[in-house]
Amino acid sequence: MSPVEPPVTSPTDLAAAYAALADPVSAAGRARPIAGGTDLMVALTGELGAPPATVVDLWRLDSLRGITLDGDVLVLGALTTYTDIRRSTTCGEHLPALVQAAMTIGAAQIQNRGTLGGNIANASPAGDTLPVLLAADASFILGSVRGEREVPAEAFWTGYRQTALAPDELVLRIRIPLRSGREMRFRKVGTRRAQSISKVVLGLAWRDHGEMPDTTGPPGAWRDVRLALGSVAATPIRARATEAVLEGRFPTPETADLAATTLADELHPIDDVRSTAEYRRLVAARIVHRLIREAGGW
Amino acid sequence: MTTRTESLHALVVAPGTIAPGRVRPAPPRRREGPAKLTGTALYTDDIVVPGAWYGATLRSADPHATFIALDLDPAFDWSRVCVVTAADIPGENVVSSIKSDQPILVPIGGTIRHHAEPLALLAAPDRSTLREARGRVTARTVALPGVFDPLESDHTFASYTIGAGDDIEAAMARAEIVLEGEYRVGHQEQLYIENNAMIAVPTEGGGVTVTGSLQCPYYLHAALKRGLGLDDAAARVIQAETGGGFGGKEEFPSVIGLHAALLARKAQKPVRMIYDRHEDISATTKRHPAIVRHRTGVTADGRLVAQDIEIIMDGGAYCTLTPVVLSRGALHAGGPYRCPDVRIRARATRTNTPPNGAFRGFGAPQTEFAAEVHLDRLAERLGLSPLDIRRRNLYHPGDITPTGQVLRDSVAAEEVLERAAEASEFVRLRARTADARRRRAGSGSLPGSALRTDRERRASGIGLALAWHGAGFTGSGEIKLASVASIELTADGRVRVLTAATEMGQGTNTIFPQLVGEALGIPDDAIDLAPPDTAEVPDSGPTVASRTAMVVGGLLIKAARRLRGTVEAATGGSFAETAADYARQHGPTRIDQKFEPYPDSTTFDDELYRGDAYPAFGWAACVVQVDVDLDTGEVQVNEVVAADDVGHVIHPVLAEGQVEGGTLQAIGYATIEEIKLRDGRYLNDRLATYIIPTALDAPRISTILVEAPFHAAPHGAKGIGELPMDVGAPAVVAAIADATGVWITDLPASPERILAALTGRPDVAGPRPGESEPALPPAR
Amino acid sequence: MTTYHLTVNGAPAEVDVPGMRRLLDVLREDLALTGTKEGCGEGECGACTVLLDGAPVDACLVPVCQADRGDIRTVEGLAAPASSPGAPAALDPLQAAFLVTGGAQCGICTPGMLMAGRAYLDAGGGPDHDAIREAIAGNLCRCTGYTKIVEAIALVAGAHP
Structure with missing residues (x-):
């Protein structure tokens, strides 16, 4: 069906954006912010749920752009596009897994418009950057007329396409603590090699004991393990049971077996149009097995 | 990263039948190329028609139901729009095709046979009024039980038996080895990038002119005459620039063209019917799903003794062109191989799914996929190479097909096979992949658990396939068509x-x-x-x-x-x-x-299925190299060598374009293109869910054009468009088997099916084509 | 309705339309530039690719309010205008290369493909086929198998090292 054309305002500063979102119409929960538009524009036909009644265009909020280092924290503005991330030497140096994730999203056209904040707020379980953000202990700065607050990524996605955002609240910035000795791996199994939506997407992070000046013990053991996955549940999730069995262990064949088995037990994906539940469960476990195998060099 | 070095020009091989040293002038540029390249070519939706209204189709939501009533909200001012129901059809309420079973619109009291079935039409002067009106119409229906499995259907659209009849058992008894197999393929969407589109303009005296995206102006012309009760002159059809067809705009344009014309006639306004992608995928024809069963007897040295083949195609809710699709599928089902005793039994049945129809290959890709994979499995069983078993059985001039057709000239099975094998270094590369497979199996690193990875993550494989494709219409089609x-x-x-x-x-x-x-x-x-x-x-x-x-x-x-x-x-x-x-x-x-019948041809008996099924055959071979990710079952098709005999190359660049495009469609069919169904509804009904290959998924394709002229045609040319569609899929599956040691019997050979086979876990694969999806899980 | 100021193919254009109207519809219906095609309306096929401030975007996913003051290039802006009425347009080298290699068949993906290819070349992209394939991965083609499109872009990239 042809798209609807709801009223839109294009504020140029945050205060105006907050005000537009706090408008009574927005209080009804129906005004929707648009960033790069790669999700919202598709909703205008009304075939995938009710189209927005009014729209607040965030594209002119230049204060939400930019990739910077704030001490040991990597800070990305919510309007940072995937192309920005791909081109950022700062991201490439400090969080290459995020660059890898950005590269797998859509193709040039989508990467030029789609934003990190949009990926977060859209809350698709298949959002490809989201496991990276979870595995990296990211937190999100949210803003509204009431001021700013910080919500950790792991508390942000509360249900299928549900978030901790109030109806009048925006994602402003993404803060990612940079930890010494952290290794991170990203893998996406998608439907094809570009313009692809994930069947399983995951980020695995750990700190090598030997690289950590503040701890003692044998080098090579994994600490602060984070395993985050997308497309295997209603939200992006952390696999905490698997993280627990990996914590403090060495990347040996036994560890890999244990982690894969634990993960397969821990996940409860579903069949859908893109894949089967069992494929997702099996592939997630096999990828983790592979990543541990590669880390262990066996 | 490796650099691809693709040559600009395919090798045009002139076999001995072509005069040596023949000079080929540089081919002309595509005639309408400049218009297409500058954006000035006018496709249907680009045409401005002042005062045109926008049309829409109101469709069923039930796969099978009785249509009780169409309720129009009395609160809406219906004088602002035009509503067309079956009662407004001036001629026969039939979409003209082989049978007269498909209504243009289901009448009140009539039976709805698929979920996208047109019930009524709306037109409005602007899109927002149209949108509003659509929200004020409700179809009242009473649901009926649906049939979604073609094997469970009690209605047969067509059936054929070719060949040996009951003698097949005696023949099979003479074989030293008999192998059985069942192969299944699902729907495939043509996915022309331009959706179906029509603009109808009423003319004086009750006529109508329809301009649209279509392959066959006279099909729509006939449909308009019958449905609107018009004479030859009052019905006029003009083809606009057409953004791809592949069979998808062969018979379906009759439906959308009739709809646009009915609205235009009643509204007395020009009406634009432009499908969006979702409607186009949901409601238009697809390649027929098929189940193909083979039982094949061979000698110990790999010569075919008997082939017993059963084909069941899913026609969907209406007959459309199904009998002809099934016929072509059956006629090609044995593959391009001589076999003394062949029995081919084919039937197509009705299900409560949208009608299936024409798509490049027209039944042959389904059955030749089965034939080729089955032959490869026979070769494996016999310890023969895929090349050798084909060399031993392929058609030569003088051989006789299952319908009794003597293949007199223009038989290039051997030539395309040898050219493709040579150009791709098939023998050398296959020795290498076989070594690698043996090494992996013997390395002691076999996983032992489905959750465990092997030491090596990637496996390379190479596969080949050979096909024939009857050129032009089947049997006496051209004579009847005149x-x-x-x-x-x-x-x-x-x-x-x-x-x-x-x-x-x-x-x-x-x-x-x-x-x-x-x-x-x-x-x-x-x-x-x-x-x-x-x-x-x-x-x-x-x-x-x-x-x-x-x-x-x-x-x-x-x-x-x-x-x-x-x-x-x-x-x-x-x-x-x-x-x-x-x-x-x-x-x-x-x-x-x-048209005059070709000399020296034997008339085809449409009842007995004996005689010359086609005036000539084109021949195609394809060698495919793949990498399989053993962790995930993902397949990357890296290289394809395609050798196609087209009789005579008229324009090398266009001919290569046909081979390259058809090859990629076949690779998509083989690997990622899939439609899952639930209660007769396509789940992959958007471009976000029906996946076709991107440039990154596409392999490097090298084309070899072979010329074995068809002497009865003045220029020697045979068809080219469909040939490459027949060989790609079995070659991919053979390459996957070469890489992994597992045979995938269903298309697409998805990562799910491959991993299921690799790990021995059938639940990973999901349902087979034709099987019903389990009940809907909770939404997420 | 709001007035938006665009530069389209080098010429200023003002449109008075709803801000959430898709740039695709503004181009095709308000500005009668129908060279840009709609294939899916959801950013999957790339047939509506145009350059917005030099970057390829899907015009079906950009509301015109976000293109305000933007510099837009469409397929109509690739060829130099004809020197005299009735004379053929001077094709962009990429258009000419498509004609030579056979990169256009049905032509419906061609405008978007040309714009994605043009952006790649303008960014200094070379004749490496893998890089070209990545640059056009957001543009679906069902006719060509992509081979001759990749060749066309490589031909132009190779001619200007």
Whole structure:
């Protein structure tokens, strides 16, 4: 069906954006912010749920752009596009897994418009950057007329396409603590090699004991393990049971077996149009097995 | 990262049948290319029609139901819009096709047979009114139980038996080894990038002119005449620039064209019916899903003794072209191999899913996939290489097909096979992949658990396939069709080609002037093309079945020769030099050339399925190299060598384009293109969920064009469009098997199916094509 | 309705339309530039690719309010205008290369493919086929198998090292 054309305002500063979102119409929960538009524009036909009644265009909020280092924290503005991330030497140096994730999203056209904040707020379980953000202990700065607050990524996605955002609240910035000795791996199994939506997407992070000046013990053991996955549940999730069995262990064949088995037990994906539940469960476990195998060099 | 080095020109191989040293002039540029490249070519939705209304189709939501009533919200001002129901149809409520089973709109009290079935039509002067009106119409229905499994259907659209009948058991008993297998393929969407689109304009006296995206103007012309009760002149069809067809705009345009015309007639306004992608995928025809069962007897040294083949195709809710699709599928089901005793039993049944129809290959890709994979499995069982088992069985001149057709000339099975194998270094590479597979199996690193990875993550494989494809219409189709193509020498001395053969990207506009120019001895750019408009051009048959270059092109050459003879006899000079003078003296001259049966052909018996099924066959071989990710089952197709015999290459660039495009469609069919169904509804009904290959998924494709001319055609050309579609999928599956050691029997050979086979966990694969999806899980 | 100021193919254009109207519809319906095609309306096929401030975007996913003051290039802006009425347009080298290699068949993906290819070349992209394939991975083609499109872009990239 042809798209609807709801009223839109294009504020140029945050205060105006907050005000537009706090408008009574927005209080009804129906005004929707648009960033790069790669999700919202598709909703205008009304075939995938009710189209927005009014729209607040965030594209002119230049204060939400930019990739910077704030001490040991990597800070990305919510309007940072995937192309920005791909081109950022700062991201490439400090969080290459995020660059890898950005590269797998859509193709040039989508990467030029789609934003990190949009990926977060859209809350698709298949959002490809989201496991990276979870595995990296990211937190999100949210803003509204009431001021700013910080919500950790792991508390942000509360249900299928549900978030901790109030109806009048925006994602402003993404803060990612940079930890010494952290290794991170990203893998996406998608439907094809570009313009692809994930069947399983995951980020695995750990700190090598030997690289950590503040701890003692044998080098090579994994600490602060984070395993985050997308497309295997209603939200992006952390696999905490698997993280627990990996914590403090060495990347040996036994560890890999244990982690894969634990993960397969821990996940409860579903069949859908893109894949089967069992494929997702099996592939997630096999990828983790592979990543541990590669880390262990066996 | 490796750099691809793709050569700019395919190798054109001239076998001994072509005079050596023949000079090929540089091919002309695509005639409508500049318009397409500058954005000035007008596709249907680009055409501005002042005052046109917007049309929409109200569809069923039930796969099977009785249509009780159409409720119009009394709160809405219905005078603002036009509503068409079955009661408004002036002619027969039938979409004209092989059978008369498909209504244009389901009448009140009638039976709804699929979920996208058209119930009523709406048109409005603007889109927002149309949207509002759509929200105020409700169809009241009473649901009926649906049939979704073609094996459970009690309604058969068509059935055929070819060959040995009951003698097959005796023949099978003579075999030293018998192998059985069942192969399944699902729906495939044509996925032309331009959606179906039509604009209907009412004309004085109750007529209608429909301009649209279509392959076959005269199919829609016939449908309009019957559905609207119009005569030849009152119904007029014009093809706009058409953004791809692949069979998807063969018979379906009759549906959308009738709908647009009915709205235009009632509203007395021009009406635009432009599908969006979701509607196009949900409601239009697909490639038929099929279940193919083989039981094959061979000698110990790999010679075919008996083939017993059973085919069941899912026709969907209405017959459309299903009998012909099934027929072509059955006629090709044994593959391009001689076998003394063959029995092929084929049937197509009705299900409560949208009707299936024409798609490049037309039944043959389904059955040849099964035939090729089955032959490979036989070879594996016998310890023969895929190349050797084909060498031992492929057709040579003089061999006899299951219908009793003697293959006299233009038989290039061996040539395409050997060329493809040689160019791809099949033997050397397969030895290498076989070594790697043995090494992996013997390395002691076998996982032992489905959750455990192997030491090596990637496996490479190489596979090949061989196919034949009957050129042009099946059996006596061309004789019954009696196509006409015309050439006109206009009063001002120009030459004009008049055919209903359409351009949809394949190159009709470019090759016709080439063929005619060569026959008349004038340059191709001195030749004009009449617009594809039923008011101007004769019925030269549909643009389907790879028949355009062979059949219509052949008619044009004959017409051109006649015209040349007439002019040169009168003037005594060459056509090039004297045609203008001749035209000045004699006025316009038009030659109508009607199809005549090819000499030396045996009539095909449509009842017994005996005789010459096709005037000739094209031959194709394909070698595919893949990498399989053993962790995930993901397949990357890296290299393809395609060798296709097209009889005579008219335009190498366009011919290669056909091979490359068809090959990628086949690779998509083999690997990622899938439609899952639940209660007869397509789940993959958007471009976000129906996945086709991107440039990154596409392999490097090297094309070898082989020429084994079809001597009964004046230029020797056979079809090309469909050939590459038949070989890609089995070659991919063979390459996956070479890489992994597992045979995937269902298409697509998805990562799910591959990993299921690799780990011995069938639940990973999900349902097979034709199997019903489990109940809907909770939404997420 | 709001007035938006665009530069389209080098010429200023003002449109008075709803801000959420898709740039695709503004181009095709308000500015009658129908060279840009719609294939899916959801950013999957790339047929509507145009350059917005030099970057390829899907015009179906950009509301015109976000293109305000933007510099837009469409397929109509690739060829130099004809020197005299009736004379053929001077094709962009990429258009000419498509004609030579056979990169256009049905032509419906062609405008978007040309714009994606043009952006790649303008960014200094070379004749490496893998890089070209990545640059056009957001543009679906069903006719060509992509081979001749990749060749066309490589031909132009190779001619200007």
